[in-house]
Amino acid sequence: MQVQERWGLDILSDNQLDAKQIVNDLLVDLFNRILLIEADFMKKQNVKLSMNEIHVLEAIEKVEEASMSNIAKLLHITVGSLSTAINTLYQKNYVVRERDENDRRKVLIQLTEQAEEVLKKHDLFHEKMIDSIFSELNVGEDLTLIESLNNLSSFFKIIKNSE
DSSP, rough: OOOHHTTTTTTTTSOOOHHHHHHHHHHHHHHHHHHHHHHHHHHHTTSSHHHHHHHHHHHHSSSOOOOOHHHHHHHHHHHHHHHHHHHHHHHHSSEEEEEOOTTTTOOOEOOHHHHHHHHHHHHHHHHHHHHHHHHOOOOOHHHHHHHHHHHHHHHHHHHHHOO
């Protein structure tokens, strides 16, 4: 009922255009709010990094082999852009660089303990966000939400790959 009141429209009506506009507005609003609230949360946790820097740390943690090219690929940025971010994170003592023992040309990036602490705080934000979503849903709605988000994610992947 809150959504209907906020937008002043009956999203369950036959008017597909209204529902599409509401979904579009909600997605844009969610995206912007998540970024702002996430940055605010991290500042309150005394993290003095930008969200871009935090997301670079997150990518380093997630990638199987933390080479510059693998991290850049995961983040969908150039190796040059990543180099700038890594240099800053290195100067702030959040990452260390190491040469691959098998291929000396390859530089591997490792997180420091300080970076791991930041990522724990970042994970806490995401955990709280997801918990708040699931606290309001029942099992059937959970599956519908997951399917819808998966479809949206697939759409974005298709769009990105077609560029």
